[in-house]
Amino acid sequence: MRAVTVTPGVPGSLRLLHDYPEPATEEGAVLVEAVAVGVCGTDIEIIDGQYGEAPPGAERLVLGHESLGRVLEDPTGTLQAGDLVAGIVRHPDPLPCPNCAVDEWDMCRNGLFTEHGIKGLPGFARERWRLQPRFAVGLDPDLDEVGVLLEPTSVVVKAWDHIDRIGRRAEWQPRTALITGAGPIGLLAALLASQRGLSVHVLDRATEGPKLALAGALGATYHSGPVEELDFEPDVIVECTGAPVVVLEAMCKVAPTGIVCLAGVSTGGRTIDFDAGALNRTLVLENNVVFGSVNANRRHWDAAAEALARADRDWLGSLITRRVPLSEYASAYSPGPEDIKVVIDFTASPERR
Structure with a gap:
């Protein structure tokens, strides 16, 4: 074969x-x-x-x-x-x-x-x-054209699972989610945020093309500028680019008691002049959490199959x-x-x- x-x-x-x-x-x-x-x-x-x-x-x-x-x-x-x-x-x-x-x-x-x-x-x-x-x-038989998306969906299901677990450390009522990166992982993370009833924002460097329409079809607001220039503080940020500048801006932008999930992998080899002390102060005084997430277990794969079955097939x-x-x-x-x-x-x- x-x-x-x-x-x-x-x-x-x-x-x-x-x-x-x-x-x-x-x-x-x-x-x-x-x-x-x-x-x-x-x-x-x-x-x-x-x-x-x-x-x-x-x-x-x-x-x-x-x-x-x-x-x-x-x-x-x-x-x-x-x-x-x-x-x-x-x-x-x-x-x-x-x-x-x-x-x-x-x-x-x-x-x-x-x-x-x-x-x-x-x-x-x-x-x-x-x-x-x-x-x-x-998988649902109706997913025969799109079921190949199950693996990346399982990755973001795990990310949201851990966000939810961390959120339960206190009274957790998130309203706003920012997804940085509009590749497959980012858009699927936005899909799950939408399924959770959150107000969804997607940020990517693309200024035209299919990413804008895909975000819009979810009811998400699309942004293409720097994270630091956004006029709101998200309760949750799922960072899917791995771009060092975006990662650091995300950690600084999240709302008090907010959660930043790093799902993108940086390539390394780049040094950025950054005030680590100010970031430390913000994370501590605002009870923020930054964590990394990769891969998924059987529980996440099953939940991902359910999420795809609920999603719009055309999307x-x-x-x-x-x-x-x-x-x-x-x-x-x-x-x-x-x-x-x-x-x-x-x-x-x-x-x-």
Whole structure:
């Protein structure tokens, strides 16, 4: 079968293999036929050789951690043939750490977890893959065009879950949320804020294009200037850019007793002249919280599936700005200026076998 692969740590090693082995039964009882995989910055960084780890004994790593497929068989009876599913990315470490031992693998403490398409497990950018039932998340059949958004949605569900938990330290009645960054993570974070009934604001550097319309369709107010120039103080900020200036401005802008969730990852290597003492004073005297969030566990994936089922299908579909057949896979990893989410569509290829 065909699979999109790289040699981890080797830039320019992206290849579509036509003779990749069928998934071994050791990977799981549930056999799935791929429908689509989403592409994100993590994939591009792995292709650039920045990180990535092949499975033990393998030279190449199958890419793809944003998955959608249909069940071919499940001898355990947990799922039925034809069910629409996505695969949970992270698996707990083998020791396990205290968090992995209770299925909170998103909070792994020793770093020995594995991740499909990233670290030690083959990804979902192959025509067929297997999973254990506990890592297969069922989706509403009506999500067959947009269910590939489940993985990024799970990430922001976890972020909001932790925001809610932190908020319960006191009387928590947030009214206003600011989302910085209008990529897939940011717009999905705005979707969840809207579903919570908050007044939503989205900030991004784009001044035209689909991001403005997508934010507007949620009822959100769109901004394109600096965070520090906003004329309000949000109760919650979900920072999705990773841009150092935006991160620091967000921490300074949140309202008293507010919460800032850092969901974007900075590249590093840039120094900013910044008054850390003033920030410390503000955080302490106003009881503010800044925390980081990444990945998701099964509880978040299930909640993400419910959130997608409640969302407008047309709006979700508009997030996917380009669908690429498997035969043209390489173009999927070269995003254009208007792209929000690019998807490799396995059903569009007449060569499937």
